[in-house]
Amino acid sequence: MPWLISAPSSPSYLSVRLHNNTFFSARVFSERSRGLLIYRRSQHKSNSKNCAYYTVKCQIARVNEGPSSSPATLINEPHKYFDQAIITVRAGDGGHGAILNMPNQRAGKSQGKHEKEKTRRKSLYKRDFDGSLILPMGGHGGDVVIYADEGKDTLLEFHKKGRYNAKRGGNVDAMGVLTSQLHNGLAAPTLRIPVPVGTVVKRKRGKLLADLSHPGDEVLVARGGQGGISLVEMPEHRRKKLMALTTNVMRDDSDKVLVLGQPGEEVSLELILRIVADVGLVGLPNAGKSTLLAAITLAKPDIADYPFTTLMPNLGRLDGDPSLGARMYSSEATLADLPGLIEGAHLGKGLGRNFLRHLRRTRLLVHVVDAATDNPVNDYRTVKEELRMYNPDYLERPFIVVLNKIDLPEARDRLSSLTEKIMRIGSDGASSKPEMSSDNVLQLLSSEAPHADVSSPGIQSKDEKEKEIEDYPRPLAVVGVSVLKGVRINEMLKEIRAALKKCRDPDEALKLGARS
Numbered sequence: 001m002p003w004l005i006s007a008p009s010s011p012s013y014l015s016v017r018l019h020n021n022t023f024f025s026a027r028v029f030s031e032r033s034r035g036l037l038i039y040r041r042s043q044h045k046s047n048s049k050n051c052a053y054y055t056v057k058c059q060i061a062r063v064n065e066g067p068s069s070s071p072a073t074l075i076n077e078p079h080k081y082f083d084q085a086i087i088t089v090r091a092g093d094g095g096h097g098a099i100l101n102m103p104n105q106r107a108g109k110s111q112g113k114h115e116k117e118k119t120r121r122k123s124l125y126k127r128d129f130d131g132s133l134i135l136p137m138g139g140h141g142g143d144v145v146i147y148a149d150e151g152k153d154t155l156l157e158f159h160k161k162g163r164y165n166a167k168r169g170g171n172v173d174a175m176g177v178l179t180s181q182l183h184n185g186l187a188a189p190t191l192r193i194p195v196p197v198g199t200v201v202k203r204k205r206g207k208l209l210a211d212l213s214h215p216g217d218e219v220l221v222a223r224g225g226q227g228g229i230s231l232v233e234m235p236e237h238r239r240k241k242l243m244a245l246t247t248n249v250m251r252d253d254s255d256k257v258l259v260l261g262q263p264g265e266e267v268s269l270e271l272i273l274r275i276v277a278d279v280g281l282v283g284l285p286n287a288g289k290s291t292l293l294a295a296i297t298l299a300k301p302d303i304a305d306y307p308f309t310t311l312m313p314n315l316g317r318l319d320g321d322p323s324l325g326a327r328m329y330s331s332e333a334t335l336a337d338l339p340g341l342i343e344g345a346h347l348g349k350g351l352g353r354n355f356l357r358h359l360r361r362t363r364l365l366v367h368v369v370d371a372a373t374d375n376p377v378n379d380y381r382t383v384k385e386e387l388r389m390y391n392p393d394y395l396e397r398p399f400i401v402v403l404n405k406i407d408l409p410e411a412r413d414r415l416s417s418l419t420e421k422i423m424r425i426g427s428d429g430a431s432s433k434p435e436m437s438s439d440n441v442l443q444l445l446s447s448e449a450p451h452a453d454v455s456s457p458g459i460q461s462k463d464e465k466e467k468e469i470e471d472y473p474r475p476l477a478v479v480g481v482s483v484l485k486g487v488r489i490n491e492m493l494k495e496i497r498a499a500l501k502k503c504r505d506p507d508e509a510l511k512l513g514a515r516s
């Protein structure tokens, strides 16, 4: 077996190293006792045209343990944990019913006439419309509901606390005698667990339960147990008479189990956060993505002159266009600033590929390029190539290019030639794919293997042929700015709003698709 597998970050996705030291990404199909069955996604290096899907048996050379989410690693490496968590929830058990006696049974034959009358009046039992006795039941156990809360940003807290138990229902609080004062046991409250908007809830290694993509969306993940019923105990010779009043008559000791409340459901769940944003900012580290976000929204991301300042996606809200007055132009949008990509990110280099899945729900990409580096066009290609390697669909998505840092002379002097070169990369004939609807997302997610990403090769179209970067659509616009110095920010905003409008407006989207 000539294959070696290295450093799996998740059990279902691996980097495979050949003996000649080339790499490719592969997804585990199924585990077998003496190896793994995988198939090939795409070639890391240029001969990607020869890419083929096939199954191969290979042996594990080295399997790194998955990162442990101790409090220290949570603080130091939040980017590894913020968007994925596994929790166990348990709904509450039902409360118990009771085994009851009829009151006169205890009073006995020696009871005086006066006392019997008193008991009779007290015992105006609760009855159904047909006259049958209503016996109290144990309270329902608390359900567990997960809901999307705008106040939550990450799933980090679920690494600190991974187990959630709802309360059990109350018991029928009985002294053993049936009276009209008996009540049902109290139903336990529903345990409501808030998660960030955009969280996908799945059963661990199982089916998709919900995609909580809007604030307030919720899903019932575990049902509380039903409360136990109550039974009336009677000597055998009097049972027949009582059975005319109620069916809940205890016949033998085995009936006692009916009194016990049902256990609540317990499930292990996988929570996967897929950020909900209209616009995704992509680019190499240090290109100025966070500065851009801070310049046009109220977001306050960390900004510093070293790569990977951004560890987790930051979100910011773009206001409507003031020039449209009271109508507040509907391009109001959410922007997500993703950590910088470097060459090999799709193989786990830098901060890795995990962030790329957060582009899934975006409608527009803003590709930020530092125009003052040695070779901005090369930088541009690097990021495009990483996007393509991760999911070719991302290159079909409408995008604009922001050439940043034009306040620096080395950028300013070559702005027009850079704009021209970048505009030439891409094809006019390629069509933009329509926006992914939430139904499509659900469909894709439900076909996902556990831990696999939505963009994993298994769900890419089978006849997908490898394309070069030149085969994908060109940018809708290339605009030079200095987000730090506030130069040409309005021009950039105009382009972003126009592009958003095109993505939103179905007619415009069609035109965009048919662009030729």
Ligand SMILES: Nc1nc2c(ncn2[C@@H]2O[C@H](COP(=O)(O)OP(=O)(O)OP(=O)(O)O)[C@@H](O)[C@H]2O)c(=O)[nH]1
Residues within 6 Å of the ligand: 283, 284, 285, 286, 287, 288, 289, 290, 291, 292, 302, 303, 304, 305, 306, 307, 308, 309, 310, 311, 338, 339, 340, 341, 404, 405, 406, 407, 408, 481, 482, 483, 484, 485
């Ligand atoms: N001269 C100049 N510097 C800029 C401009 N925009 C950003 N910078 C600087 O570039 C550096 C990186 O900016 P960030 O916004 O952190 O870059 P980033 O792309 O978010 O970086 P990562 O977090 O690594 O992905 C900071 O020192 C910024 O001050 C600009 O328009 N002109």
